[in-house]
Amino acid sequence: MQYVSTRGQSDPLSFTKAVATGLAPDGGLYVPMDLPDLRPFLKDWEGLGYADLCEEFFKLFATDLDPVVLKQCVRDAYLDFSHPDTAPLKTLEKGLHVLELFHGPTLAFKDFALQLLGNLYEAQIQRTGNPINVLGATSGDTGAAAIHGLLGKEGVNIFILYPRGGVSALQERQMTCTRADNVYAIGIDGTFDDAQNSIKEVFGDLEFRHSAHLSAVNSINLARVLAQCVYYIYAFFRLPEEERENLTFVVPTGNFGNVLAGWWTQKMGLPVKGFHIATNQNDILYRLFTTGKYEVHSVHPSSAPSMDIQIASNFERFLYFHEGQDPARVREIMSQFRDSGQYTFADFNRDTFSASRATDADIQAHIRDIHEQYGYVLDPHTACGFQNLPESGTRVVLGTADPAKFPETIELSIGEHPKSPRLEELKAIEPCSYVLEPDPESVKKFIHEHITS
Ligand SMILES: Cc1ncc(COP(=O)(O)O)c(C=O)c1O
Numbered sequence: 001m002q003y004v005s006t007r008g009q010s011d012p013l014s015f016t017k018a019v020a021t022g023l024a025p026d027g028g029l030y031v032p033m034d035l036p037d038l039r040p041f042l043k044d045w046e047g048l049g050y051a052d053l054c055e056e057f058f059k060l061f062a063t064d065l066d067p068v069v070l071k072q073c074v075r076d077a078y079l080d081f082s083h084p085d086t087a088p089l090k091t092l093e094k095g096l097h098v099l100e101l102f103h104g105p106t107l108a109f110k111d112f113a114l115q116l117l118g119n120l121y122e123a124q125i126q127r128t129g130n131p132i133n134v135l136g137a138t139s140g141d142t143g144a145a146a147i148h149g150l151l152g153k154e155g156v157n158i159f160i161l162y163p164r165g166g167v168s169a170l171q172e173r174q175m176t177c178t179r180a181d182n183v184y185a186i187g188i189d190g191t192f193d194d195a196q197n198s199i200k201e202v203f204g205d206l207e208f209r210h211s212a213h214l215s216a217v218n219s220i221n222l223a224r225v226l227a228q229c230v231y232y233i234y235a236f237f238r239l240p241e242e243e244r245e246n247l248t249f250v251v252p253t254g255n256f257g258n259v260l261a262g263w264w265t266q267k268m269g270l271p272v273k274g275f276h277i278a279t280n281q282n283d284i285l286y287r288l289f290t291t292g293k294y295e296v297h298s299v300h301p302s303s304a305p306s307m308d309i310q311i312a313s314n315f316e317r318f319l320y321f322h323e324g325q326d327p328a329r330v331r332e333i334m335s336q337f338r339d340s341g342q343y344t345f346a347d348f349n350r351d352t353f354s355a356s357r358a359t360d361a362d363i364q365a366h367i368r369d370i371h372e373q374y375g376y377v378l379d380p381h382t383a384c385g386f387q388n389l390p391e392s393g394t395r396v397v398l399g400t401a402d403p404a405k406f407p408e409t410i411e412l413s414i415g416e417h418p419k420s421p422r423l424e425e426l427k428a429i430e431p432c433s434y435v436l437e438p439d440p441e442s443v444k445k446f447i448h449e450h451i452t453s
Pocket residue numbers: 108109140141142219252253254255256257258259306307381382400401
C-alpha cells in the first residue's frame with residue numbers, strides 16, 4: 001500500500017516511511033492511495049478481540065512492516081488498558097450506546113493510537129538506528145497520551161506544546177509530572193491552533209526536520225487515524241445484529257481526526273448510515289457542515305477544553321476526498337483559506353455527516369440529564385455528543401475521555417467529584433514545565449538546545 005500527499009507535490013511513500021515522515025514535505029497530509037474494501041474481511045473479523053482485530057486491519061495498510069514486528073507492536077499497545085473489552089460498549093437504552101474509549105493509561109481515546117504509535121516508533125529506532133525527537137501540539141489529551149506512549153523508550157525526546165491555562169489542571173499534571181528528563185511539556189501563551197500552526201511550520205523546515213530527527217504524534221500522522229479506525233469496526237461487531245442497520249456514530253470533534261477515521265471505515269465498506277459531528281462552542285465544523293462555509297473565528301475557552309480548536313488539521317484529508325482526490329483543488333482551497341481565514345464551497349457535499357454545537361450550559365445540562373436518566377456520568381466532551389442527538393436508528397456516542405479528568409465541570413453539573421487513582425497519584429509529584437512563545441523559531445531553538453546539550 002502506498003500513501004500520497006493531499007497536496008500531490010511529494011512522492012508517494014510506503015507505510016513505514018509515511019509514518020516516519022508525518023507531515024508530507026509539500027505541507028500536505030498522507031492518505032492511502034486507495035482505500036481498501038473491508039467487506040470481504042468483515043465476516044472473519046467478527047468476534048476477534050481488540051488487539052487481533054487491530055492487527056488484521058493494519059495488515060492491509062502496514063504492508064512494508066515485518067508482520068512479526070506489527071504483531072508485537074499491536075499486542076503491547078493494548079496491555080495497559082484497564083477494561084477487559086478494551087473499548088466497551090455501554091448501553092444506556094436500546095438504540096443508544098456510549099463507546100467507552102477512556103480505559104487506556106491516560107484516560108482518553110488518544111491512547112488507542114498513541115500507545116501503538118509509540119511502539120511503531122520504537123521499532124523504527126531499532127530498524128534505522130536513528131534516535132527520534134517527537135514534536136506535538138496538544139489541547140490536553142494528545143500530549144499526555146504521546147508522553148505515556150513513549151515514556152521509557154530508548155532514543156526518544158518528547159516536546160509537547162500546550163496552551164497555558166487552556167487544558168484542565170489534571171491534563172497538565174499528566175504532561176508535567178512524569179519525572180522523566182526526556183519529556184519537555186511546553187506551555188505557550190496562545191491557543192492550541194497557535195501551537196499546531198507553529199509545529200507545522202517547524203515540520204515545514206525540511207532541513208531542521210531532518211537534522212533534528214523530528215517525528216509527529218498529532219493526527220497529521222497517518223498511523224494515528226488508521227489506529228482510530230479500528231474501534232469503529234470493533235463497536236459495530238459489539239452491537240446486537242438488529243441494531244446494526246441505521247447506525248450513526250456521534251463523535252465529539254475538534255481536530256477532525258476521530259470522525260475522519262470513522263468515515264474512512266464507512267468508505268471502506270463498514271455499513272454505517274452516518275456520522276454526527278458534535279462540537280463545543282468552537283464550532284467551525286458545525287458551521288461548515290450546516291452552511292458550506294469554512295471560516296475561522298477566534299477560540300473561546302470552553303468546559304470541553306480539548307476541543308477548543310478552530311483549524312481542524314484533518315479537514316484537509318476530508319477535503320481531498322470531497323474534491324475527488326484532486327490535489328490541485330486541495331492546494332487552491334487550502335491556500336485561499338490560509339490567506340483569508342475562510343472558504344465558501346459553492347457545492348458543499350456533506351456526505352453522510354450531520355452536526356451540532358453545544359455551549360457550556362448545554363454541556364452541563366447533558367451531564368445532569370444523562371446522570372438523572374441513566375445514572376451514567378459523561379465527561380464534558382462526550383456530553384457535546386448529546387446535543388441534538390439523531391432521533392432515529394442506533395446511536396453510538398463516542399466516550400472520548402474519563403470524567404475524572406474534568407472534575408470541576410462534573411461537580412458543577414451533578415455535585416459529584418469523580419476521581420481516578422491514576423490521576424490522584426500525580427498530585428504528589430512536583431510538576432516540571434517550560435514556557436515559550438509559540439513562534440517556530442523559538443521552538444526550533446528550544447529543541448536544538450535540548451537535543452545537543
Ligand atoms: C476528550 C476529547 N474528545 C474529543 C476530541 C476531539 O477529537 P478530534 O480532535 O480527533 O476531533 C478530543 C481532541 O481533539 C479530545 O481530547
